Structures are given as structure tokens and as C-alpha cells.
Ligand SMILES: Nc1nc2c(ncn2[C@@H]2O[C@H](COP(=O)(O)OP(=O)(O)OP(=O)(O)O)[C@@H](O)[C@H]2O)c(=O)[nH]1
């Protein structure tokens with residue numbers, strides 16, 4: 571194989587540091603924060619972000635900005651693949667009024683995990699619609715809460731009106747192996763198509 | 769920087785002078801930030817930097833994503849971004865231009881990521 575990594579002497583030039591973004595979206599209380607926490611090697615950071623509302627005083631530095639800002643909770647975690655190559659998981663705010671935050675998070679992202687709860691599947695519709703419109707690859711991960719009816723992926727696909735391409739997986743966001751499987755599916759689905767299988 | 773800070777919001781407001789957006793060209797939450805070092809060494813630090821600026825600068829001697837700087841400083845991402853924008857304006861760091869994942873992930877990176885995930 572002819573990877574950049576096989577040439578240590580020129581690694582710094584051939585292999586600039588890179589951080590890859592993955593979004594974790596879904597309805598209220600579906601397990602986004604739990605998923606990030608299960609796989610992150612750092613304690614997931616839960617931040618209260620101060621935002622300028624879109625189109626209102628974004629460039630206003632006159633000191634009245636407090637009137638046009640709002641806060642939003644965002645969490646993120648990190649997976650180090652090696653020095654200089656990281657995956658970042660961002661748990662995206664669920665409320666519709668924070669779409670503009672999604673726009674920024676989604677830009678340049680590798681893809682998204684849409685978490686779904688079969689007891690209220692409709693909660694993930696906005697996320698599915700959003701990523702479809704944006705053309706950002708996503709997988710749907712059905713978080714199997716204890717006692718929840720276990721929908722099979724075919725039923726979920728039909729209920730979501732998905733075209734049959736985006737992978738649908740059942741998962742338990744508290745289980746590391748399960749989250750790993752979701753992420754590898756996303757990576758394969760999102761960029762693997764360009765490369766030979768293996 | 770911790771939860772028992774008496775006035776975290778006021779403190780954060782002070783750090784950024786109330787700014788929600790960094791100076792200059794926008795950059796991503798995972799853009800790579802690198803402290804500038806030339807043959808002559810690091811540029812002189814201008815006056816007016818707060819300890820958080822200096823901590824970020826020290827961290828970025830190693831190329832570091834914006835999100836990691838935030839985690840390290842224990843500050844919100846947007847506040848961190850404003851501070852990093854200040855450092856860039858002073859010529860103390862460079863910050864990567866945004867590049868879509870689809871364009872930057874070649875086969876080697878793709879396989880590294882897959883293998884890395886499986887071995888977790
Ligand atoms: N039994 C069970 N509980 C879960 C599972 N996943 C998450 N939970 C619990 O469900 C609650 C919500 O999970 P979170 O991870 O906070 O969900 P979230 O999507 O981040 O929620 P918001 O940020 O409020 O929208 C928490 O109390 C979790 O412990 C699961 O698979 N099974």
C-alpha cells in the first residue's frame with residue numbers, strides 16, 4: 571500500500587493534521603449525549619454556546635450584542651486515530667430554532683448519525699429531512715431503549731420514507747461496541763464507496 | 769474556568785469583549801490551529817493578551833483542532849474561537865482553511881479511520 575504514513579521522513583508534509591467531524595442528531599432525549607460519552611476518550615464537553623442569532627447584529631460590535639444573542643447546549647467528544655488524525659463527534663442541538671448552528675456544524679462534516687427512538691420515530695424526521703436536503707451522508711441508528719418495541723430496520727425505513735440507500739442499524743448507545751459499529755457503518759457509507767472494498 | 773467561578777458569564781463576556789464571532793475570515797470548529805514559529809523563533813507576544821490566549825498559544829505549538837483548545841481551556845467553542853481569532857490577527861497562529869471531508873479523506877485516511885475505530 572502506498573499510504574502517506576509509509577514515509578516517515580516526509581510525514582509532516584504529506585500528512586497534515588486533520589480533524590474529521592461527525593454529527594450526532596435526533597430528537598429530544600434520544601441518547602445523543604450518551605452516545606458521544608460512550609465513545610469519547612475525553613469526558614464529553616458540554617458547553618453552553620453563546621450565539622449571535624442569524625441575520626441579527628452578527629457584525630455588531632457596538633455593545634448591544636447581548637440583546638441579539640442566545641445560548642445553546644452543545645456536546646462534543648473526541649476519538650484519536652493517531653497523532654494528527656482525530657474524529658470529533660458533535661451532539662447537535664435538537665430545537666428547530668438552532669438550524670443555523672447545524673449549518674455550521676454540517677459544513678465539511680464527514681456525515682451524521684441520526685438517532686431514532688421507535689416509540690417516537692417522528693422526532694427524527696427533521697434531522698433526516700435536513701441531511702437529505704443538504705446532501706450530507708447519514709445513517710439512522712435506532713436506539714433500543716429497554717422495553718421499547720424492537721422495530722426491524724425495514725419497518726423503520728418505510729416509516730421514515732428513506733430511499734433504501736442510507737443504512738439503518740439497531741444500536742444501544744450505552745454500549746461501546748454498538749457505537750463503534752454505527753460509526754464504522756457511517757464512515758464506510760460516507761466515503762468508502764470511492765475506494766475498493768476491504 | 770470552573771463551575772464555581774462566581775460570574776462565569778460576566779467573565780466570558782470580559783474575555784471576548786462581548787464578541788460572539790472571531791476577527792477575520794471564519795474558521796471551522798475543528799480547524800487545525802498552529803503556533804507560528806519562524807527561523808527567528810516565536811513572534812513576540814503583544815501586550816493585552818489574557819492568560820487564556822497564552823495557554824492556547826502554548827497548546828498550539830502542536831497543531832491542535834479548535835475543539836481541543838476549547839476542551840483544554842474549559843471554555844465554550846465560540847469563546848475559544850474568538851480568542852484564537854485574536855491570536856491569528858496578531859500573527860501568532862495560523863488556522864487551516866475549511867476543507868470538506870469528502871475532498872480530504874483519501875483511501876489511506878479512510879482505512880486508518882476504519883481500523884482505528886475497530887481497535888477502540
Ligand atoms: N434505558 C436506556 N436509557 C437510555 C438509553 N440511551 C439513553 N438513555 C437515557 O435516556 C436519557 C436521555 O439520554 P441523553 O443521552 O441525555 O439524550 P440526548 O439526546 O442527549 O437528550 P437531549 O440533549 O436532552 O435532547 C438519559 O437519562 C440516558 O441515560 C438506552 O439505550 N437505554
Ligand SMILES: [Mg+2]
Pocket residue numbers: 602603604661
Ligand atoms: Mg444531550
